[in-house]
Amino acid sequence: MAQTQTGVGGLRSVPALLRRNASEFGTAPAYREKEFGIWQSWTWAETADEIEALALGLLNLGVKEGDFIAIIGRNRPYLYWTMTAAQMVGAVPVPMYQDAVAEEMAYVLEHCGARFAVVSDQEQVDKVIEVQDRLHQFEHLIYLDPRGLRKYDHSHLHQYSHVQNQGRAARDEWITELRAREAKLDYDSRAVMLYTSGTTGKPKGVVLSNRNVIESAKSSCAFDNLTRSDDVLAYLPMAWVGDFIFSIGQAYWTGFCVNCPENPETMMQDLREIGPTYFFAPPRVFETLLTTVMIRMEDAGRFKKRMFDKYMAVARRVGPAILDGKPVSFGDRLSYAIGNLLVYGPLKNTMGFSRVRVGYTAGEAIGPEIFEFYRSLGINLKQLYGQTEATVFITAQPDGEVRSDTVGVPSPGVELKIAENGEVFYRSPGVFVEYYKNPESTASTKDAEGWVATGDAGFIEEGSGHLRIIDRAKDVGKMADGSLFAPKYVENKLKFYPNILEAVVFGNGRDRCAAFINIDLAAVSSWAERNNIAYASYQELAGHPKVLEMVQSHVEEVNRSVAEDSMLAGCQVHRFVVLHKELDADDGELTRTRKVRRRIIEEKYADIIAALYDGSKTVSTRTEVTYEDGRKGYISATLDVRDAKVVPVASRMAAE
């Protein structure tokens, strides 16, 4: 890799990296996107050309230095180019969640005061127009896909390709200005602003500098030996810091190729076709994939099923050890090789993981069983711990030291310290600049010496030096009798069952725990089909007595497993309810990255929680739901409240 290595050589901004890539390996692929059934690709030289044309077009439209440019849409090369074009002209890109309802968009657009927005299609244009009259500063809207937009008033609405064409035409007029603005960019200029999903309160705009982005990309690429020959699939929301670092930071640093799926529904097929070597997914994606595999295996013939079961047992026993390069007997190696030929190889191919060299999961704790499943197949899945404020990386697991219960050692350049109350603090070159227009929050998160509070409680394991996260610091609590309450721990155990999509455990300050459960429609409907259970809707299926029985058996199994840990035995679930609707980000119950917002759920379903604790057998409730277009409606239901068997803790201790 003949790359200029330090920031001193002029590589002090993302556009500078682009210029280097275009001149040093201009013919290597930079972006691919499947369109009209064919993978279209752009080399680094072509990418630089497209980005420059857009940047000139933006200048032509009057983008000023320091402007914010909102970017809304699914992962497409054009939108990634917009990020770099914005940086080139001295503006700051603000990628936003495309599935956000208009209300949420209005907040972010107003907060950052964006004058320009680049969006994917009519749906997003409509949303922006809907809230536009509240945004006095907003001026121009640029869209990618002209479909359905022909009749719109085009005085402030522009097609992406037209902006580029105008930029090309006005090149002579603007090129000097562009070069001048580009030359002004340095390590301290703002590279991007990302809004945190915020499990509490309004989203905050995290400003990251070129230093944050480039230093983080540099050290993380070295950590995992990422090179120009790697391939990633860009399918996670562009507004998420991870996607920004992988698809822009690391891609620009090493020069690897970013592949964009045809549309969200084809993601699995595209994953298979690309076969990424570097793959990143939140636990939910791995869970869903595992659920799909398990459903398919339930439906498979008896022979296939037996073969799968036999070799998966082998894989579970020796797979992780082989992956870690530990000694394994010849006989076991042989049966693993046969298993690889018959089961693991084809399975990995089906899932699109044949070429994965480095795989990461982060965002939430992953169930140990899920984690082990992928590792046992020979997929180098590792855990990473990070957040937007750290430009992703806080800790990561080095090859050979991968375990499901830790999140790894501090990433290169990161210092860790644990406060007295157990909260994890870190300091690194990736530490964010500030929360935009929010000095109080900045001050309360980042101290004068640059230490940042994560809000997570954890400890550093003696011996290995790995960090272990217990829970969100503010979620960890005490039960009424003083024993430890760690909801996430129990929820993760529940969520391992393919039939359970989401679980929320309550019990802080109470005498016992209770839980909300969401069934996984894909898994449960397949189960219902096999067991001749008829249902007409999600609600009916979720309330079916047979389904409740099944969920109850899962809860009781979890209780038995929780009881084994004397510290957490108090967290057993005494009563539970299977919710009549899926928890949804549109209703504010989850964040856009699908983390549970406990406080909001507690308020919204106060009546059901009351029923969980007052011993009633059923509860009638009426819940507000928000549709994707922002309209609201109501669902009414009568839910069964079930009691689950718990392992009596006191007697067990007495027996010991």
Place this chain on the structure above:
Amino acid sequence: MTDQAEGYTTADGRKIGGVVMEMKNITLRFGGVVAIHNISFDIREGEIRAIIGPNGAGKSSMLNVISGFYTPSEGEVWYKGAKRPPMKPYEVARQGVARTFQNIALFEGMSVLDNVMTGRLTHMKAGILPQMIWKGRAEAEETENRIIAERVIDFLEIQHIRKTPVARLPYGLKKRVELARALAAEPTILLLDEPMAGMNVEEKEDMCRFILDVNDEFGTTIALIEHDMGVVMDLSDRVVVMDYGKKIGDGSPDEVRNNQDVIDAYLGVQH
């Protein structure tokens, strides 16, 4: 209607052109049964024209006359300013009239892509031999047709089922595939026989969106039969109402809605 000035402009600003197809005094008999009795109406370029009526009114028969499946017993079909001689359906299709069917008629065993490609058949000119040895014109033609098929697939957002056999698809998607196949023929007039039948609300909304987009993006003239009154009144520019093989109304959705004969036909009257 025919003596009106050339074209008109709709409420939402679309330009509707001159008459592209005209039915003149069409009568269709099956033995002693008169399915269509002396009906005349026209279809203008770029408009969405609905044919509605109670069960057995003769709507599908009318569509079959337009598509050339039935030859009218009496009357004339004028297409693009010329009288159309009796024709086989495939000849009508070649002239630029494509259709979908009330009871989906796809090739169940073939993939979505292959089904859509069959929509291009009327445009293929290479002979059997070049097609078999896959040389010269056949190859170039296939590439060209595949591009058009892929654009339609993209337009109707069915990329994720491109390679899926049609038999495995749910009903709503099959309907969309049928529309895709018809669109792949790049028709001048698109005939839709109950495009929303049996769909749930969400699927109906999607289908409405697609019909409007097709009309808007490609300027395709659309004639459709539909039972869902809400859909018809929302979508169409002009509506023909049939009852017992006769035309009892013709005009804008509002005019038709207030037409006493139409109300009687739908709600029933005492005879």
